[in-house]
Amino acid sequence: xxxxxxxxxxxxxxxxxxxxxxxxxxxxxxxxxxxxxxxxxxxxxxxxxxxxxxxxxxxxxxxxxxxxxxxxxxxxxxxxxxxxxxxxxxxxxxxxxxxxxxxxxxxxxxxxxxxxxxxxxxxxxxxxxxxxxxxxxxxxxxxxxxxxxxxxxxxxxxxxxxxxxxxxxxxxxxxxxxxxxxxxxxxxxxxxxxxxxxxxxxxxxxxxxxxxxxx
Amino acid sequence: xxxxxxxxxxxxxxxxxxxxxxxxxxxxxxxxxxxxxxxxxxxxxxxxxxxxxxxxxxxxxxxxxxxxxxxxxxxxxxxxxxxxxxxxxxxxxxxxxxxxxxxxxxxxxxxxxxxxxxxxxxxxxxxxxxxxxxxxxxxxxxxxxxxxxxxxxxxxxxxxxxxxxxxxxxxxxxxxxxxxxxxxxxxxxxxxxxxxxxxxxxxxxxxxxxxxxxx
Numbered sequence: 001x002x003x004x005x006x007x008x009x010x011x012x013x014x015x016x017x018x019x020x021x022x023x024x025x026x027x028x029x030x031x032x033x034x035x036x037x038x039x040x041x042x043x044x045x046x047x048x049x050x051x052x053x054x055x056x057x058x059x060x061x062x063x064x065x066x067x068x069x070x071x072x073x074x075x076x077x078x079x080x081x082x083x084x085x086x087x088x089x090x091x092x093x094x095x096x097x098x099x100x101x102x103x104x105x106x107x108x109x110x111x112x113x114x115x116x117x118x119x120x121x122x123x124x125x126x127x128x129x130x131x132x133x134x135x136x137x138x139x140x141x142x143x144x145x146x147x148x149x150x151x152x153x154x155x156x157x158x159x160x161x162x163x164x165x166x167x168x169x170x171x172x173x174x175x176x177x178x179x180x181x182x183x184x185x186x187x188x189x190x191x192x193x194x195x196x197x198x199x200x201x202x203x204x205x206x207x208x209x210x211x212x213x214x215x
Numbered sequence: 216x217x218x219x220x221x222x223x224x225x226x227x228x229x230x231x232x233x234x235x236x237x238x239x240x241x242x243x244x245x246x247x248x249x250x251x252x253x254x255x256x257x258x259x260x261x262x263x264x265x266x267x268x269x270x271x272x273x274x275x276x277x278x279x280x281x282x283x284x285x286x287x288x289x290x291x292x293x294x295x296x297x298x299x300x301x302x303x304x305x306x307x308x309x310x311x312x313x314x315x316x317x318x319x320x321x322x323x324x325x326x327x328x329x330x331x332x333x334x335x336x337x338x339x340x341x342x343x344x345x346x347x348x349x350x351x352x353x354x355x356x357x358x359x360x361x362x363x364x365x366x367x368x369x370x371x372x373x374x375x376x377x378x379x380x381x382x383x384x385x386x387x388x389x390x391x392x393x394x395x396x397x398x399x400x401x402x403x404x405x406x407x408x409x410x411x412x413x414x415x416x417x418x419x420x421x422x423x424x425x426x427x428x429x430x
Binding site for chain 1: 263265266267268269271272273298299300301302303304305307308309311312313315316334335336338340341344345347348349351352353354356357
């Protein structure tokens with residue numbers, strides 16, 4: 001959902017967009033089909049699906065045989081086992097490579113620092129540090145006066161604002177997917193952090209989430 | 216060769232080492248077997264070989280059907296087509312993830328800013344920027360007072376110094392491999408940037424390179 005709203009924001013600002021999704025061995029592989037449908041529906045020029053091997057590195061409930069926590073009471077207080085080591089750093093590194101090959105200077109990412117799970121690589125100071133590094137990392141950055149910019153338009157938005165913004169920009173939420181631990185046919189569990197934060201956002205916006213939930 | 220000398224330096228400083236190699240679709244795949252032999256010979260605890268898909272991103276003579284330049288006269292002056300977009304950023308991102316999972320706070324990388332091919336992601340200011348970013352990126356860095364350090368002990372060494380240091384630390388150069396465009400049985404071309412910089416280093420050290428060369 002967050003990525004869909006980010007893409008809609010980038011399109012509304014006039015950017016031509018290349019969507020980039022990662023098959024990192026996540027349990028919630030259903031989100032990869034969802035990403036393709038969202039990219040199509042919002043007019044992305046292309047959609048690159050990169051297989052990356054986070055399982056070889058391990059250390060996360062999203063890629064290992066560690067149970068995804070449900071109904072936890074400490075969302076936003078402790079970093080949960082769904083944290084994937086250095087995930088956004090790996091994702092942004094590939095985005096940087098793709099941007100250089102495509103001649104792009106703008107990378108959009110849907111990290112959120114308010115209604116979030118407590119991941120360190122979602123914080124604005126992390127994004128700024130990545131941007132500084134990226135501007136020293138590439139041939140394009142050395143040979144051009146242009147600067148690469150990492151846009152994180154959701155950083156200071158609450159989930160309710162993200163839902164409202166998406167609705168305003170015509171995002172079809174029925175195409176999106178958030179659950180970390182979906183059941184058969186991709187049905188959302190309703191109890192993991194991702195589901196609960198999403199449902200709270202819809203609830204506060206006074207809107208109904210079009211997805212069907214198991215719980 | 217550079218990676219082998221870096222591993223020998225880290226071992227000589229008392230570090231227990233996990234070696235990390237990347238299968239990024241490079242032409243010079245021979246270096247992956249070489250890396251395993253080097254890791255074994257220098258007493259690495261383990262060796263992780265990560266398949267990563269840089270070909271899906273493209274844009275380099277090392278991964279695409281672009282000819283590897285030979286005998287070029289402008290080494291160190293222009294960034295060559297062997298540059299792989301954001302390569303060291305992708306490599307270091309995975310190293311950061313592996314370090315976090317292993318509980319390590321030290322990452323060693325064999326970048327060199329003197330006798331080098333002109334890649335932007337080999338410069339000390341780039342490495343420092345990555346280190347700053349890395350210290351905001353992980354759960355480990357947020358939850359601990361320790362700092363992650365990116366060591367690049369070769370940064371200010373000339374190739375001749377790297378050869379001498381390796382010899383001093385007992386690196387078996389016959390196990391190493393540098394060529395970007397090897398021929399049958401991994402024989403080195405002798406004419407790409409990597410071969411020429413290596414041969415110059417051995418020559419200036421008054422030593423004989425044990426590898427066999429086509430040219």
